[in-house]
Amino acid sequence: MTQLATEQTIWDKNESLPREELEALQAKRLKEAVARVYQNVPFYTKKFDDLGISADDINSIEDVRKLPFTVKTDLRDNYPLDLLAVPREKLARLHASSGTTGKPTFAVFTQEDLDTWSDLCARFLYAGGLRKNQFAHVAFGYGLFTGGFGLHYGIERVGAGVIPAASGNTRRQISLLRDLNTETLICTPSYALNIAEVAREEGLDPAKDLPIKFGHFGGEPWTEDMREAIEAELGITAYNNYGLSEVLGPGVAGECPCRNGMHLQEDHFLFELVDPQTDEPVKPGEVGELIITNLTKQATTLLRYRTRDLCVIHEDVCDCGRTTRRMGRVIGRSDDMMIIRGVNVFPSQIEEALLSVEGTTPHYMIELDRPGNLDRVTVSVEIQPHMFSDKMTEMNMLKRAIDKEIRTITGIGVTLNLVQPQTLARFEGKAKRVIDNRFTKEELEK
Amino acid sequence: MKIQQLSVFLENKPGQMAGVFDILGSNGVNIITMSTADTEQFGILRIITREWEKAKTVLEEGQFVVNLTPVVAIQVPHKPGGLSSILAIFQKQNINIEYMYAFPCAHTTEAVLIARFEDPDAAIKVVRESENFKALTEEDVFKEKKACEIQS
Ligand SMILES: [Zn+2]
Numbered sequence: 001m002t003q004l005a006t007e008q009t010i011w012d013k014n015e016s017l018p019r020e021e022l023e024a025l026q027a028k029r030l031k032e033a034v035a036r037v038y039q040n041v042p043f044y045t046k047k048f049d050d051l052g053i054s055a056d057d058i059n060s061i062e063d064v065r066k067l068p069f070t071v072k073t074d075l076r077d078n079y080p081l082d083l084l085a086v087p088r089e090k091l092a093r094l095h096a097s098s099g100t101t102g103k104p105t106f107a108v109f110t111q112e113d114l115d116t117w118s119d120l121c122a123r124f125l126y127a128g129g130l131r132k133n134q135f136a137h138v139a140f141g142y143g144l145f146t147g148g149f150g151l152h153y154g155i156e157r158v159g160a161g162v163i164p165a166a167s168g169n170t171r172r173q174i175s176l177l178r179d180l181n182t183e184t185l186i187c188t189p190s191y192a193l194n195i196a197e198v199a200r201e202e203g204l205d206p207a208k209d210l211p212i213k214f215g216h217f218g219g220e221p222w223t224e225d226m227r228e229a230i231e232a233e234l235g236i237t238a239y240n241n242y243g244l245s246e247v248l249g250p251g252v253a254g255e256c257p258c259r260n261g262m263h264l265q266e267d268h269f270l271f272e273l274v275d276p277q278t279d280e281p282v283k284p285g286e287v288g289e290l291i292i293t294n295l296t297k298q299a300t301t302l303l304r305y306r307t308r309d310l311c312v313i314h315e316d317v318c319d320c321g322r323t324t325r326r327m328g329r330v331i332g333r334s335d336d337m338m339i340i341r342g343v344n345v346f347p348s349q350i351e352e353a354l355l356s357v358e359g360t361t362p363h364y365m366i367e368l369d370r371p372g373n374l375d376r377v378t379v380s381v382e383i384q385p386h387m388f389s390d391k392m393t394e395m396n397m398l399k400r401a402i403d404k405e406i407r408t409i410t411g412i413g414v415t416l417n418l419v420q421p422q423t424l425a426r427f428e429g430k431a432k433r434v435i436d437n438r439f440t441k442e443e444l445e446k
Numbered sequence: 447m448k449i450q451q452l453s454v455f456l457e458n459k460p461g462q463m464a465g466v467f468d469i470l471g472s473n474g475v476n477i478i479t480m481s482t483a484d485t486e487q488f489g490i491l492r493i494i495t496r497e498w499e500k501a502k503t504v505l506e507e508g509q510f511v512v513n514l515t516p517v518v519a520i521q522v523p524h525k526p527g528g529l530s531s532i533l534a535i536f537q538k539q540n541i542n543i544e545y546m547y548a549f550p551c552a553h554t555t556e557a558v559l560i561a562r563f564e565d566p567d568a569a570i571k572v573v574r575e576s577e578n579f580k581a582l583t584e585e586d587v588f589k590e591k592k593a594c595e596i597q598s
Contacts, residue, residue, distance in 0.1 A: 385511050385512075388453070388455045388513055389513070390453030390492060390513055390562065391562070392485070393544075395485075395490065396485070417487065418457070420456075420462075420509055420510060421511060422509045423457070
């Protein structure tokens with residue numbers, strides 16, 4: 001346990017409610033949420049009518065299992081704003097999800113939602129050492145992405161000074177951190193390592209010469225080994241947090257000073273962990289897919305949203321005084337989504353790009369690694385006779401066309417590797433298209 | 447008058463080129479001439495052989511991607527200025543050369559230029575109308591190679 005644990009670190013009294021009181025609050029809010037969507041969201045009205053249920057059937061948190069799941073496709077099908085649970089004029093902010101094919105999905109907020117969001121981000125920032133007499137540097141992208149703004153308002157809520165540095169120009173970020181004597185750094189874990197590396201190139205000792213004491217990292221999967229590396233390199237205490245734009249953005253869960261899992265914000269969400277094959281709850285301590293129901297979000301209220309993120313939930317009482325349960329690191333996905341430089345990418349998008357350039361889908365593999373702490377994607381494509389030309393100019397044009405199409409569809413740049421037929425591995429049954437060399441399963445579970 | 451060139455895709459990893467020649471060698475395919483074009487990432491191997499049908503089959507069995515490309519073989523005087531004078535003719539007639547390679551022979555007075563044209567028929571017509579150059583058949587190319595080998 002770090003030194004902070006002995007101090008008062010709880011931001012909101014709801015974080016430490018007695019369990020019965022918390023669960024009674026959840027049950028009350030769940031019933032209200034169900035009544036709200038039944039009345040205002042035709043998508044749910046129809047689902048409830050088909051299932052023959054209404055808010056009257058929801059009287060305890062266990063009753064959540066009577067409700068239908070909501071999946072990512074439902075959000076796309078209801079593009080742009082058909083899932084709104086409030087009139088359009090109540091919206092105060094609109095964000096969108098990253099790196100999806102064609103249309104994004106929107107993350108929308110009323111003023112009340114923005115207040116809640118700021119509070120939820122303040123909870124983990126405060127737990128992780130941020131105080132109002134300090135500075136916090138946000139090196140997340142701003143714009144439509146929820147990460148930058150979510151953390152930004154969380155810092156303001158704590159009362160600290162915020163430096164909205166956004167992403168890019170690492171040298172400038174380093175001089176900003178040093179010149180302003182900033183205590184807290186907020187970014188992706190791989191970018192934190194990149195900052196350390198660039199600082200070394202500048203002849204600095206990042207642990208000594210950078211003023212930061214705390215870091216809050218999220219937006220992509222990482223491991224305990226990475227945490228150790230970041231802490232040693234930057235000389236800080238590093239905290240993990242979790243969120244997704246579909247139900248809020250950052251602030252869904254975050255670590256306390258004990259750092260033994262991320263406290264789930266159970267007063268605002270109802271969390272379940274199910275076996276992705278059977279949809280049945282997993283036994284305590286087992287890995288399952290995290291399912292999230294919005295209890296308080298006004299602009300959109302998603303019921304039983306399937307995150308596809310796999311993790312465990314710790315039920316034991318935490319030493320920090322909070323009574324909320326804690327989720328472990330996300331150790332995988334129940335679908336094949338990859339998170340690359342913070343952008344969500346599906347193998348099907350690579351397939352779509354190949355199909356649109358080539359008219360057919362050749363056999364391909366996606367390999368992920370992380371040289372110099374930045375994600376690299378290599379797409380290997382088995383060349384087919386109709387793709388091959390004896391002219392170098394045509395071959396280079398083909399490569400550029402595929403590169404460009406992948407960038408257009410996924411939003412990320414890849415290294416394209418044309419290979420001979422029958423040289424990539426074949427797998428029985430469902431094709432395994434992704435080799436992720438960034439971390440091993442053991443590293444993720446540690 | 448066009449002759450067939452085998453164009454082979456080569457992945458950029460050790461042993462790929464050797465793999466092609468192992469297959470051709472063990473199947474008794476004689477190579478008249480060849481050239482390669484590389485990038486950092488992949489290469490294109492271009493081969494002229496009389497046994498191109500057999501070569502294509504055995505390379506494909508070896509999982510290589512092989513295309514047949516019509517090219518033009520031109521006999522050029524093997525002396526300074528020989529090559530530039532034919533190029534000048536093509537330029538004058540607005541005939542585009544995609545790429546070319548040659549096998550000059552130290553023991554004869556002629557060299558053979560293998561060239562890939564956007565429009566091979568137009569190129570052949572120009573060669574035929576010229577005084578010092580001759581478009582070769584597959585048979586001629588083979589003879590030319592033999593003559594060179596015998597004298598060396
Ligand atoms: Zn705790």
